[in-house]
Amino acid sequence: MGNFFKKLLCLAVVCVITLTAFGCKKGGKGNSSDQATLYVYSFTSGFGKEWLNELIKDYEEKMKDVVIDGKKGINIEPTTDKSTVTGPQMAGRDEVIYFLEQQDYYELISGGYVADISDAVTKTNPYDGKTLESKMFKDQQDYFKRVENGETRYYAYPHYFTGFGIIYDVELFDTKGYYFADGYDVNGKLADMFVGNEDWAKSKGADGVPNTDDDGLPTTYEEFLLLCDYIATIGNDNPLIWSGQYRKAYLTHFINALATDYEGYDQMRLNYTFDGTAENLGKIDAKGNFVLDGGEGTLIDGSNGAELARQAGKYYALDFYSDVYNKPYIKNKTTTLFSSGFDHLEAQDAFLAKDTTRNAMLLDGSWWQMEATSTFNNMGKSNPANSKQNRKLGWMPLPKQSSEKVGEKQTMFDIMYPLCVMKSGLDKNSWQYKYAIDFIQFANSDEQLAQFTQITSCTKALNYSLTTDQYNGLSAYGKTFYNAYKNSDIVFPYANNLLFANNQNTFKEIGDDNGSPFYMSTAYSTYYVLGLEAGVSAETFFSGMYSYFDELTIWKKAK
Template identity: 30%
Template sequence: MRKNTRKMISLVLAALTASSLLTACSRDVGKKVDNSKAQLYIANEESGYGRTWLINIAKNFEEYYKDYDFGNGKIGVQVHLEHQLDEFGETVLTNTFKDLPYDIYYISGFAGTAFEKQGYVVDMTETVTEKIYDEDGNFAKDTGKPATQSIVDTLYDEDYIDVIYNYNYGTDQAAKYYRMPMVLAIGGIVYDADLFNENGYFVDAQGNFGATFADIESGNCSTGPDGVKGTYDDGFANTWNDFVDLMDYMVQSSGGSVVPFTWSGQMNYQRRIAFNSIWANYEGKNDYGLNFSFKGVDDELGPINQSNAYLLQQQEGKKAAIKAMYDIMSDSKYYSSDAFKNDHLEAEQEFVWSKNTDKRVAMLMEGGWWEEEAREVFDSMSDNPADAYGQRDFRLMPIPRFEGVEGIADQKNTTRVLSASTSQQFEWISAFGENTEIAKMFIQFSHSRSQLVEFTKNTGCLRPYDFAPTQEEYATFTKFTKSIYEYVYEDAKVEGCSGAEIVVTQPTAPARISNPTSFDTWIFEATVNGVNYKEAIDLFKGAPGTTVNEAFAAMQKSWPADKWGYQDY
C-alpha cells in the first residue's frame, strides 16, 4: 500500500514536472483565445521603447479588422502580445526561436541577421513593396486616393535600403526584404530647456549669456550653430568654444548648484551616443557614413575601401569628439560626481530628479527613447502636475560648430547630421508562426501614417519612415519628441533650413558584419600608460594628464595598417 502511495506521489510529481515543460510551449500569452476570431502572436523585445506603442497599435488593428472575414469562419482578429527583454534577446532567442509560436518579432538586429541565413524568417518582399498607401501614407482604400506608395517608398532615407535589402550574404541569390527597421533612434545630448530658460543659458544677439525663450521669440538671440535665424537652434551656443564658456557660466553663475552634465559610467552606450553625435555632425553624412560601409570617398582622406578603412581613424571629426570629451572632463564641476557610478537608468533618474535637489543637472548624454524609459521617475514626481511625464521641456541639443577651436581644423560640414542606431531594432515575420498572412497584414497596418504617429506618441522616437502628424496628433507628442521631430523635419517648414541628415549606424561592410566583436571599439580605443581605454571620457578620467593629441594618436595606434588584413569587397 505504502509502495503504491509512493508510486502515486512520484507520478504526480512527474506529471507536474512535465506540465511545466508544456507550459513553456504554451501558445497562451496571457489572453484567453476567442475561437471565433483569427489569431496573431507578437513578441516584443521590451527595451527602452516600452510596450504602450505596441499595445495601442494592436488594439487599433483589432478594431480596424473587427468585421473582416479571415476565412474558416473567423471574423475579426485577436492579437496576443508578449513583452520580454532577456527572453527575446539574442543569446536566448538563438536557441528558442524555432520553438516559439510568435508570428511577428520586434527584436534587435544581430540575432535576426543570423535567422535570415538559416531561413527562420519569412521573405517580406511582396508585403513591403506592395503599393497600398496614398501620398500621405494612409491606406488608399480608405481615403479613395490613388495608391502610390509602398512601405519601402515611405522609408525616410534610401540609405536604409542598403541596410535591409542588399543583405544577400555574399551569395548570388536575389536580394530580398526579410526585415524592416523599427526606429530612428536619434541620440546625442539632451538639455533641460526649462532650466536654460529660467537661468538664461541661451545666448543673446550680442553673444552674451542671459537670454531666455522670450529673447529667442523676439529675435534677440544668437543664430545657433546653423548660422540661420528663425530656426530650431536659435539662442544656442554657436561654436564649441562658446559651449565650453557656457559650461563655465553654468557653474559660476549658479555658485555650483547647476552641474552641466551627467551620464552613465556603467553603460558605455550613453557616452558613445554623445561622442558619435559630435563626430557625425563634424564630418557630415558621407564621411561619417564611411565608417559603416567602408566604401566611398572621404573629403580629406580620399578613396576608402575595406582594405584601407583603418585610415578613417584619422578623421578630424574624431579628434573633435575627443576634444569635446576632454573639455567636459577638464573640470570636475562640469559633470556630476555620480556620472561614472550611474547605470543608464540612474543617469536618467539623476537628470530628471535633480530639479528637486541642490545640484540640478543641465544635460544628459542619451538616446531619444530616454523619456519613455524614465517614465517611472516622472510618475514619481507627478504630485506636481508640471513635473509629470511629457510636461517638462527637454530638447535635443544642437551640436555647436567646431570653428576656431584650438588644435582642431575648422569644421566644413554645414548640415545638421545625426547618428541614429535605428537598425539595431527590426521587425520580422517568423517562419515558424502559423498566421503569416495576418502577420503581413499587421506589418502593413502598423506602417500606415496613423500608426507611425502612434509609435512616436508613445516612445518619443520616430520610425524611419516619412510621415506627417496632424496638428491634433502633433499636440499629443511630448516636448522632447516635438524637438526631435522639429530638428529632423524643419526643412519642410523653414526656408533656408537644411533639416537633418541621418546616418544609420548599422554596418554594411562585410568585415564589420562578420566581426562584430573586433569592431566594437571602432568608435574609440586607446592604450595610455599601459591601460586600454574604450571610451575617450574614460581615458581622461583614468589618465587625466593626457592631451587631445596624445589620445588621438593613441587611438590610431589601435588600428595599425600592418595588422588590418581586410580585403576590398
C-alpha cells in the same frame, strides 16, 4: 535603457507575433476561444510598451469583423519582458515576427532563420496607399534589399530610430537666461555673454535664423564650455547630468554623436561602405598637437580601412569630452556622474527635479522621456505643467567643433538599428502568413507611424512626415526631437559589402565591458572614458586607435 546597454551584444527589442487559433506556448494572459489569436512578444526597452498597447487596440478594432476558421475577430495577446531571442532560437519558438536590435542581418538570412517579407514591403499598403519600401532611406534599401533570380527580396524592415544627445531644461533656460546674447563680446566678461536677467535678444543659433529652436544655444564646442561655466559659476546650477552607472556606453554614444556630426553623412558612411575619399584624416605630431593631412584626401577601398581611425571628427570629439570632464564642477561629481550606483533613472529624476540647484542638461538617448514616465506622471499630478506632454524640455542641436563648421547640416547616428523579421517556415498560403504580413503593413502605415511618434516623442527609423495636427499633438520635447530628426542627415551603421558583413562586431559602436569596438586603442584596453579617468589623454588614446586598427588582419577591398 540602462539594462539594455549592459547586455548590448545579445539584447533584442523584440516584438513577436504568433498567429494561431489555438493559443501560444510562450505565455500570455490566456486564449479567447471565440477569436483567432495574435500573440505579441515585446522586449520592454526604453521605449516602453504604451505604443504597443495602442497599436494592438487599433489593430483589433480593424480586425473585429474578420472571420478566420469560423471565428470572428482577432484577439492580440501581448507578452512583455526582457528575454533574449536570437536567430537560432526562432526555430524552436511558436512566435512568427520579431523586432530585433543590432542583429547580423546576413547571418539571419544565411542561417535560414528568417523569411521573405517582400509582400509587406514592396506591395501597396492597404492602410495608406503607399509601399513600406517608399518610406525607407536609400541606405536602408541598399542594405535590406536582396536580388535573387532577378526578383527583389526583403528579409527585414527597419523599426525605431535611436539617437543620443543633449536634452535641456527649456523652462530653466528661460527663467535664468541661459542663452547667448545676440552680438555678445567674445572678449568680454562671462556674465555679459548671456541674456541672464536682461531684456536682451538671443543669438541666432547655428542656423543663423531668428525665432527657431536653436536661438541662444551654443553653436560651437567653445560656446558649450562657456555655457557650462556660466551655469555653474553664475547660475549656481549643475550644467550636466548623466548616468554614472552606464557612462561607458552613454558617453561613448555622446562622443560618437559628436564625431558623426563633425564628419557629416558622406565621411561617416565611409566607416561602413569603405568606398570613397576620406577628407579629414590627421594625426598627433611630435608636439602633441592634432594636425590634418595635407593633399586632396585618402582614397578608401577597404584594404586601408584602418585609416578611418584617424578621422578628425573622432579626435575632436574625444578632446571635447576631455575638456568637459576636466571642468571641476564635472570631475568632482564622484557620487553621481562617475558612480556605478547612479543609474539612468536616477539621472533622469535629478534632471526633472525642481530643487534649489537644478540640472540644466541631460546626456541621454532619444527615448529617455518614455523611461521617465512615472516621474512625469507623479510631477504632473500636482502641476499639469510638469507632465510629459507639457514640461518645457528640448533636444539641443549638437554644437560644432569650430565657427567654420557652424551652419553645416546636422548629422545623426542610429545607435541600435532595430529591425523587424519574420521567422522562416510559415506556409505562404496560410491565414497566419496573410495576417502577419498585414500586421507589419498596419504597424508601418502613416497613421501608426505618427501615433508611435506622438506616444514616444521619438521617431521610427523611416522617412515620413507628420501632418500639422499630428505635430501639434507632440510633447514639447517631442517637437524639438522631431524637428532635429527631419532636418538632419541620418547615418545608419551598416552597408552592403563583404568587409562589413564578415566583420560586423568590429564596426559596432558599443561592445561589452571590453570596450567600444569602434573606439578601440592600444593606449587603453577598454573604454576611452575610463581611460581618461585613469589619466590617458585624448591625444594618446587617439594615436593608439590607428595603431589598434592597423594591426587587425581584416582589411581587404570592400568591393
